[in-house]
Amino acid sequence: MDVTALSQPDRYPLSATYDPAWLLGLDMGPHPLWQLEDLLKDLDVRPGARVLDLGCGKGATSVFLARELDVDVVAFDLWVEEDELRSNLEAHGVADRVTAVNGDVRDLPFDDDEFDVIVSIDAFEYFGTDVRILPSVLRVLKPAGALGMTTPALRTDPYESSPPTYVTDVIGWEAAGWHAPDWWETHWRLSGLVDNITARMQEQGREDWVRWSRALGEDEDGPVISMLMADHDDQIGISIVSAQKKVKP
Ligand SMILES: C[S@@+](CC[C@H](N)C(=O)[O-])C[C@H]1O[C@@H](n2cnc3c(N)ncnc32)[C@H](O)[C@@H]1O
Numbered sequence: 001m002d003v004t005a006l007s008q009p010d011r012y013p014l015s016a017t018y019d020p021a022w023l024l025g026l027d028m029g030p031h032p033l034w035q036l037e038d039l040l041k042d043l044d045v046r047p048g049a050r051v052l053d054l055g056c057g058k059g060a061t062s063v064f065l066a067r068e069l070d071v072d073v074v075a076f077d078l079w080v081e082e083d084e085l086r087s088n089l090e091a092h093g094v095a096d097r098v099t100a101v102n103g104d105v106r107d108l109p110f111d112d113d114e115f116d117v118i119v120s121i122d123a124f125e126y127f128g129t130d131v132r133i134l135p136s137v138l139r140v141l142k143p144a145g146a147l148g149m150t151t152p153a154l155r156t157d158p159y160e161s162s163p164p165t166y167v168t169d170v171i172g173w174e175a176a177g178w179h180a181p182d183w184w185e186t187h188w189r190l191s192g193l194v195d196n197i198t199a200r201m202q203e204q205g206r207e208d209w210v211r212w213s214r215a216l217g218e219d220e221d222g223p224v225i226s227m228l229m230a231d232h233d234d235q236i237g238i239s240i241v242s243a244q245k246k247v248k249p
Pocket of ligand 1: 026027028029030032054055056057058061076077078079080103104105106120121122123126127
């Protein structure tokens with residue numbers, strides 16, 4: 001397993017301080033800390049803030065948020081059980097600042113306006129295309145609070161042109177949810193509930209995904225690396241989207 005390419009201190013200085021083997025052991029998708037560190041350039045997160053990590057998976061991003069930003073985090077996920085998540089948090093000495101909660105974004109067990117910031121890494125593609133989700137996520141965010149997410153994307157939106165076959169051969173129908181940044185900008189703007197939307201492709205998102213897959217030990221002719229290497233038009237990447245909840249909708 002070649003993990004040297006996972007140290008990119010010039011591009012991701014904070015992520016470079018984390019043990020790649022630890023991170024790979026929590027794998028649920030492309031390098032979550034690189035996505036988060038990039039997303040944070042668009043968000044104002046103050047020390048002491050209460051942050052919801054929505055779809056946190058096994059908790060790597062929640063550890064990062066607590067350690068790097070000195071915030072209190074709720075690590076929220078559907079597929080990963082609370083016990084597993086909690087033991088990952090305890091192993092990193094952040095259990096006093098991060099609370100593990102298992103649940104579904106469609107029924108968030110939190111008070112109105114409870115969080116200062118909501119982040120979500122590589123999870124919105126599973127639920128965020130439903131127009132009902134953004135209002136229910138924003139319910140638990142304070143007015144003027146920040147929401148930011150990253151999600152696999154196609155530069156030419158799937159609703160504009162059918163996804164390339166080298167993508168659908170691997171991803172199947174789920175590629176219809178790999179929306180381009182402009183699609184997310186429109187989707188969120190039409191809600192009428194957010195201001196200051198930014199939506200962009202992550203620079204080198206596809207190359208970063210290749211680095212991650214190689215570090216995981218996938219063969220060069222494995223499905224994900226083959227898909228990424230077939231992408232000569234640079235269609236595949238990561239959408240990075242953020243916005244601010246309106247004070248008065
Ligand atoms: C691809 S994994 C990414 C996990 C983690 N953020 C990371 O980057 O390693 C997607 C995550 O979204 C979560 N998820 C999917 N649907 C969800 C839902 N309806 N409510 C809450 N979380 C959900 C899953 O439990 C899963 O952990």
